[in-house]
Amino acid sequence: MRVADLVTAVVLMALGGLALGDSLRLGIGWGTDGPQSGFFPFWLAVIMNAACVVIFVQVLRRPATKPFVSRRQIGPVLAVLWPATAAVALMHVVGLYVAAALYMGFYMRWVGHNRWRAVIPLAIGVPVVAFLVFEMWFLVPMPKGPLEAWLGY
Amino acid sequence: MTHLTRTPLGWLTLLVLLVAATPVQAAWEPTKPIEFVIPAGTGGGADQMARLIAGIAEKHKLTPRPIIVVNKAGGAGAEGFLHVKGKKGDAHTIIITLSNLFTTPLHTGVPFSWHDLTPIARLALDQFILWVNAETPYKTAREYINAVKGKQCKEREGGQCIMGGTGSAQEDQIITIQLEQALGLKFTYVPFKGGGEVCVNLVGKHVDSTVNNPIECVSHWRAGRVRPLAVFDTARIPEADWKDIPTVKEALGVDIHYLMLRGIFGAPDMPKEAVEWYVGFLKKIYDTPDFKDYLKQGALKPAFATGAEYVKWVEENEKLHRELMAKGGLLKK
Amino acid sequence: MGLENLFFGFQIAITPFNLFMAVVGITLGTIIGVLPGLGGANGVAILLPLTFTMPPTSAIILLTSLYWGALFGGAITSVLFNIPGEPWSVATTFDGYPLARQGQGGQALTAAFTSSFVGAFFSIVLITFFAPLLAEIALKFGPPEFFAIQLLTFSSFVGLGGGNPLKSLVSILIGFILAAAGLDIVTGQLRMTFGFTELMKGFDFIVAVIGLFGIGEILLTVEEGLSFRGANARMNLRVVLDTWKVLPRYWRTFVRGSFIGFWMGFKPGGATPASFMSYAFAKRFSKHADRFGKGELEGVVAPETAAHAAGVAAMLPMLTLGIPGSPTAAVMLGGLIIWGLQPGPLLFKEKPDFVWGLIASMYTGNIIGVLMVLAFVPFFAAILRVPFAILTPLIIVLCAIGSYAVHNSMIDIWYMLIFGVVGYVFKKLDYPLAPLVLALVLGDLAENALRQSLIMSQGTMTIFLTRPISGAITAVAIFFFLLPLITPWWRRWRGLPAPAPAPRET
Known part of the structure; x- marks a missing residue:
């Protein structure tokens, strides 16, 4: 369970990273007529990655429980x-x-x-x-x- | 051959062969269901026309195999165009186009152009009209334009008038930018998803004006909720209800005209015989009273053209779009 | 005035041919509704060319009946297999599927169909008597108002789930990020496509749902070594009558669901958010909130009432304004034009036989529809008796067909499989799926409405508060967002005990 949780958090962070990269390309500023294309995806990805980091740490500090799936x-x-x-x-x-x-x-x-x-x-x-x-x-x-x-x- | 034609029997055989062979060669017919791609969502103008064509074909039994209508709207139509582009040599795939044939590759840089496709026929050209809400005091385009210039749209931030339109960097915004540049003024352009939605936002006074196609606003006009001020064409619309609307040139003294293509293309390198069949098929559709009624109701400009005439029109319009979009800063950077 | 017209309408709707059209339409619609991925919009589009040779009134009766059928049918696979046949049946799976697994599929289906009917009936009555007035109200909704509604839908769901709040948050954000992929209509730029054509159309909600819920659930089921426990489902119509005895208990939920559904549906907003919102409110107001998600009949009643009420209400803007309230209505609208009718404000005046025939047929169509689907409840419940090893590949094949049909694209079948694995993993790791799905539905709409509003206001946020309707809705939404913070304080002040920890959401 612990390993699966950690891996999931890392995979999600990687996806968040992709979203971040593309948002930066599109521009994350706030133009005269509202936000640019990358504005929302950027902040969504930032918050998601922050949450994933916290989950990662939470899981690390928790003792290992039963395995994710049995054989x-x-x-x-x-x-x-x-x-x-x-x-x-x-x-x-x-x-x-x-x-x-x-x-x-x-x-x-x-x-x-x-x-x-x-x-x-x-x-x-x-x-x-x-x-x-x-x-x-x-x-x-x-x-x-x-x-x-x-x-x- | 010479050997064969020496005897009467030989002549006869040849004749029979010719008679048998000629119709087979000339009359290519679809042997599979025809896939009719719409590079736009359900319910829009292109979708309506494609489904109308499929319906008329069904009603008058104009095709031996059914027409399967498929919407591929992703990426402002790029999904549909790329799908057809990938069907090289296919005789059973056709696509209906609107202005996104030009605007989508220019704005998004998605690699396709009409050169990839096989031109079949142009059916009609769609008009654009400048509309305002009927409760506003603007009776003429001149009055409204003066209000825009003077920033007199009171309910708005800074009095800046709002133009509503379909999508971004597409026909509605191109026309808006042309107006702005020709007359030296500034709109706030708000993009919506579909033409019907744009007109309703005008009725609800969420925007100050639109450049909707006639069919998208006609019912609200007849109900007295919106007012047409000018047609973006070189001549007035010759239909009874519409002929009192002045052209932009008459109303504002600047010549801004824009027509949207409603035409059909085939898959790349479509066999010649198949193209001929589709041309004949579309001509039959075009000549039905059902289709004529549809054009009349939507104030679409009947414009059947094929072959070189069609290609020439498309070439000119591609150039025009490139110029207009470059001027408006809408080309992909 | 409404009644007189209605009687006139009934004279048109109750001809043998038109009744026959209603039956045909409902049968086809139910089949289409059952097949995930094939929605009412597909069905109507497919039949449209066949209607050219009919009188317009019969044609629209056929098409609308198909739509009612699809609305009823969407619930069937939600309850039986956890696969929502239609987007608005997603919330039905939350409690319908647990009920089916407990051998109460018949009860869940009866509740779903009956609630659908109640919701529909409520909306039809409102349309009959107040159509023009309601159309005027619908016009008042511009982008800021739409954004406020999306905010309200979302806020009603926030704080309902238990479990790890961080995982709920991540789930929501994944939904929003997936929703952002594809074309950004505000600027016309492609987002997160990384140059791949396949990504241009974005992630379709229904494909995600088929994978997350349907395939994911199959994987969980086989892992537990279980088969569907449908064998003990009862096979006769008694189950319908028995369930009817219980249903009046939920009258509050019926009323609330009908109002929410109608209110969300009569302007382009949609049945899907309505069903979620109704579910959320039912849970909030229920004394047994802890039972929701585990097989509570009220959890089936709430979303189905709202979804069908909204589905019917979506016809209203089509008739009165000429704008579609749903994708299905959009295709029907095209039909109206092809039949030579002009949708819009004058339709009521110019073609009263068409409009009132249609409205009357809404009554007859829904009555015929509910009787037909209820009669088949035992049959549907019996599907679960099919051995698991046969049902599993069959469901997967149907899911694949459904996923492909959404956009005619192979990539969607791959997405379905990937989402299936994601659903399985997330469920095991306690990442809630409902917020992800809700965010995926609302993300696109909400972002567009927000940015349109901001363009209108030149970048100032106050536009949501200064316009009366959007201001009121936004205030309610903010209240719901703050509710989880206020509640403990309120309880302490009143001297109430702290509530038991909330159960986790599906």
């Missing part, structure tokens, strides 16, 4: 996260629908241990329904890949 807990969390990340990366190549089918199939079969009988209809059915709803009915375009191009979309 047992992190397993299922990563089991959700990494296939989802892979699926999003895959969307750039094969489009949303195919990636969604692969992701759902993968998760239901290898993480959820469902039977193929349940997995296949769902993994194919849901993207097909989504395709009908979004591309054909509502005319909301989603990222598409070679398969959809081949189908004329």
Whole structure:
């Protein structure tokens, strides 16, 4: 918990630093007609970084408590996260629908241990329904890949 | 070839081939849904026109595949333009433009220009009018301008009159700066998010004047809440209700005119046949009574143009914007 | 005069075709409202081209019904999965989701739908009788007044959360900083984009919320090794009737929520701040403030009443002034013009059949809507019975679709994942998420209004105090900001015991 808290505070300070840098570029003064573009982001970032420093010190002075996540807990969390990340990366190549089918199939079969009988209809059915709803009915375009191009979309 | 045309049968075969081939080549048609990008938010003038086009196409069955309207308003439209710029050679992506085609790259330095896109057609030009609240005593542009010069807007800090407009370093502010420079006066310019909002702030007396497009203020005018003082064009608007409004030149003696493009561009290097199809498609849209009514209601200037004529207009206007924005100090430093 | 016109309107709204349009609209709207990222504005925009061949009155009935449907539907995923289908349902998740996890999803949904209806009805009645008068009041709101309202919304929320005040502060500031990214409309400069095109459109609130609340919650749930505890949700309509027996107890919250919602909604201000403000006030005035955030039915009633009241009130400026009170109304306004109508002050006089038909259809549409969604409460609650390993990937796919649909941009799906991890980490480290979300919603609006005001006043702050309306609102806001400082002093003076430490906020 302590390490995670410290790391979070440092990451936030880094983000605050980015905001500070860009604000300085834009100008942080108070012009004749009100504040310049960087005025608010600058002060917001200054206050945020100050608060993060105080949090950092507070946490440092506190004795270490239970760990942020246990080994047992992190397993299922990563089991959700990494296939989802892979699926999003895959969307750039094969489009949303195919990636969604692969992701759902993968998760239901290898993480959820469902039977193929349940997995296949769902993994194919849901993207097909989504395709009908979004591309054909509502005319909301989603990222598409070679398969959809081949189908004329 | 010579071998083939030696026999009657050969001639016939060639003829059949030609007949079969010609229509296929000439009649390019969309084979996928057409993505119609709007580099502005929902509800604005460009958005309305794009959705009207999509609707008319649907109503009169003018396209074999549907038109999908997509708003990409980020970065004063830069998001939409860059999206289309990235679709090189695509025959199914078009974009509607407003003045941010010129102003956004000039002011923000975002790397795109109309040269990246394929010009298809200009549909209309939007007018600008100087409006004041109807409860103010200013009956003519001259009276109002004198008040601005004399700092007589009493409710304001230092009597300085406030001009409201859409966005910053865009058409409304360009016109305001032109007025200031031509007449030697100073407004306080307050930017708002959309044209409709600007006109309502005029009705609510939060600003003293605006340079709204006709369609954004027309309903308030007819309800007697705002008053048009002058048109920013070289001639009066020829429509019945509008023809009594003098031009800026008539009213103030200085020639300030500005028209906003409502035109369509395609993705970079769009195939020629596709461009031809879109030109024909837009001409059909343009000729429908629905579209004509829309132009009339919004006092837009009908201005269908394609090809070289369109390109020439865009070239001139890009130059004009660069000059105007340089004079106003709005170019990216 | 109002009544006479209303009867005239009902003759138009209650034709079989128009009633049919209302049913179609509500069905589609509910679906759109359920899908996160697809809002009423999308739905209306999508259907708009199809309405060209209809008479304008039927067309607007179809579109507004879709909007009511989206308003109702937004609550469904908030309650079931902690994913707000619409921005104004964010506050509904605070108590709706805990209720669903305790197996009371049906009760929470019934409360949400019923409150939506009450809020809507209140606004419709006000519109029916006072539309022109209210339009005049709306005109009095310029940039300083808008800033004062944003200030008031924010102040009502300050001091409600417990926990580490520094972490609340950091959370708020992150929200404001994210809101500042993108184009600064006041100067036309790009801020914090660092040359990346993808950053130009800024961080969309709904994407952040889908990630922080939806994905974050999934991660927390799997970590605890739990599945959604929906199996014991009851499957019949009794739950609706039972919940109705309890609801009258919250009449004060209904009244307060309706007023807040209407007041925030009838000028472009928005349903989202209204729902937050209503939640905050309900908690302030409640005797069981400590139960809020853990599954208190009143915490569902308050935001939903206000959100739907505001959603209906947003129609008023569209009809009377020709300005949209919400993004959905903005698209409808475009529709009006395309149908050949001229939105604005004269619409009431020139097209009474259209206006009064529309107003009457607000009654019929909302009545049909509430009956339809209530009938489906057991069905919605039963969704939670689907095994977790099937529901999880399904929800993530829907979240991805929703995030993409907001701006048609792949980067938003990545943001969704990142915000999901942030939500998970923040929740574990006791950084409250609600202030971050509120700041992200209000940040943009508040900064613009503030700077417009300052340009108007040439840089003097007194503009907020010298204008009567903004002065009054600002004073109330300052009072709320000071309240946490005054309260202990007040209690000591009255000889009351110190309150128990406030529970922490979601």
